[in-house]
Amino acid sequence: MVRKIAFGLLWLGLVVYAFFLAPPEQPGTLELIKNLSLGQWEGIKPLVIALFNIMGIWPLIYSGVLFIDGRGQKIPAWLFAIPSFAVGAFALLPYLALREPNNEFVGKKNILLKLLDSRVTGFVLIVGTVILVAYGLKGGDWGSFVQEWQTNRFIHVMSLDFCLLSLLFPALLGDDMxxxxxxxxxxxxxxxxxxxxxxxxxxxxxxxxxxxxxESISNQPVAN
Structure with missing residues (x-):
């Protein structure tokens, strides 16, 4: 129960901070998001491009454990995994608050689970992430990025989201192992x-x- 309350309070705090305490939203934010999503990156700083795309990799990382963990939950994992591609930790924190500890997997892996469980998927994500990080670091201007982080709500909250996703992964790691x-x-x-x-x-x-x-579990002998 303490874990559920902690994740619930963290989610509430994130929402309050993002909408009321973070730097103000700047004009042109929707246009920036559209251009980033469509790959129209001319004039956009490399660090922003890299961070935005890495925020698309994080939900894939979480999906690698979330859909498997969700097999033993009362709540469907996809209800939280799919929105996480748009809002990151804002969608995943409620799942972490509602889920129960689950250190067993029962049943067969469907096509999606086989894909997410494959080491090849992890390797492909590593390659993509290395390319993005190298691109951002090579052409990035950290001074300019820090200034935008201090004044732009979208950049600020996206950076905070990245940090939270990094910190929250161990909450699912233990059960997956x-x-x-x-x-x-x-x-x-x-x-x-x-x-x-x-x-x-x-x-x-x-x-x-x-x-x-x-069927194999149901056929196991019951200890007297």
């Missing part, structure tokens, strides 16, 4: 403490999820 029979506390903390690339490395090296048929 347990579902795979992987007990390694040192590796858990290594992944948890490396922002962005820690979760990406995890998706690329974790053991495949073993399918367990419901």
């Amino acid at each position: 347990a579902r795979r029979g992987w007990k390694n506390s040192q590796f858990f903390w290594l992944i948890a403490l490396i922002p962005l690339f820690g979760p990406l490395i995890y998706l690329s090296v974790r053991p495949p999820l073993q399918e367990v048929g419901v």
